[in-house]
Structure formats: C-alpha cells, structure tokens
Amino acid sequence: MTTSPIAIAPLDPADAADVEALLDRAFGAGRHTRTAYKVRGDAQAIPELGFAAREDRTLIGSIQCWPIALARDDGTAHPLVMVGPVAVSPDRQRDGIGRRLVARALAAAAEHGLDGALMLIGDPEYYGRFFGFSAEHTTGWRLPGPVERHRLLARGGDVPDAPGLLGPRHRAPA
Numbered sequence: 364m365t366t367s368p369i370a371i372a373p374l375d376p377a378d379a380a381d382v383e384a385l386l387d388r389a390f391g392a393g394r395h396t397r398t399a400y401k402v403r404g405d406a407q408a409i410p411e412l413g414f415a416a417r418e419d420r421t422l423i424g425s426i427q428c429w430p431i432a433l434a435r436d437d438g439t440a441h442p443l444v445m446v447g448p449v450a451v452s453p454d455r456q457r458d459g460i461g462r463r464l465v466a467r468a469l470a471a472a473a474e475h476g477l478d479g480a481l482m483l484i485g486d487p488e489y490y491g492r493f494f495g496f497s498a499e500h501t502t503g504w505r506l507p508g509p510v511e512r513h514r515l516l517a518r519g520g521d522v523p524d525a526p527g528l529l530g531p532r533h534r535a536p537a
Contacts, residue, residue, distance in 0.1 A: 374413035389450040398508030403429040404531030435527035479521035500524040
C-alpha cells in the first residue's frame with residue numbers, strides 16, 4: 364500500500380469548519396476551556412502563519428498562530444506570537460506531520476519578521492529539542508488560567524524576561 368504525499372500549504376479561510384472539526388478530534392470538544400484559549404481571547408489568528416497538512420485533499424493537520432501580549436507589571440505591553448494549536452488527526456499522530464507544521468509556521472514567522480518573541484504551551488523536551496523553545500524567560504509570566512510552569516515556553520531574541528500577564532493583542536486594522 365502506498366500513501367499519498369502530504370502537502371503543507373497556507374490555511375484558506377474556507378478551511379475554518381474543517382479546522383474546527385480537526386481540533387475537536389485532536390483535543391476534544393472541551394478544548395475551549397483551556398488556558399491557551401483564554402490567553403489568545405477573541406483575537407484573530409495571524410493569516411500568514413496558518414498552515415494545513417493535506418493528504419488527497421483531506422485535512423489531516425493544521426497550525427495557527429496568534430497575536431498576544433505580555434502586559435508587564437511596569438505598565439508596558441510586549442507583543443508576542445503564540446504558536447499553536449498544532450492539531451493532527453488522531454490516526455496520523457506520530458507521523459511527523461506536527462513537526463512539519465511547526466517548522467513551516469516558524470519559517471513563515473521568520474520570513475515575516477514575526478519570530479523575535481514566540482511562545483507556546485507544550486512539551487519542553489519536544490519543543491526544546493526540535494525548535495529551541497525553553498522556559499528560561501517565562502518564570503514571571505502569569506496566565507488567565509492554570510498552566511504547568513515547565514510547559515510555558517518561549518524563543519526569540521525579543522522574549523521579555525519580566526513579570527506580567529499574558530493575554531490577547533488585537534492587530535491594528537490595515
């Protein structure tokens with residue numbers, strides 16, 4: 364049996380319903396109560412950093428990134444990009460699809476000058492090993508919900524090492 368090649372391409376706004384269904388399959392219907400959803404609030408995903416993995420036109424993976432900010436305790440706001448969620452169809456997990464999606468989103472962030480301050484909530488061994496994320500600068504960050512501190516990760520030369528609350532950052536209209 365041969366499998367079709369997996370294509371990674373930009374997410375299309377028309378994919379929204381398929382992405383939501385994939386997220387439900389990958390994370391469960393209760394995913395909206397997770398802390399990551401509270402951090403990004405009602406902000407819109409960054410279109411240039413959203414990608415789909417397809418096999419034979421079927422959506423089997425997706426990644427989106429979000430404009431957020433660290434509202435620092437000194438009264439300033441520091442913009443960041445929240446990476447994820449990375450969703451892969453449960454029957455295709457462990458096939459390297461998630462790693463390809465993250466790599467593509469990080470490359471796009473670099474192409475668009477958005478890679479100075481990236482953060483995510485995830486497995487430190489995986490995201491550290493493959494993508495250089497760490498919890499080194501996140502110890503003073505607070506979130507609007509529970510988080511395992513060692514899973515609060517960041518990377519980039521502009522990552523703030525300061526106390527503050529993470530929350531949504533709304534993009535200015537074009």
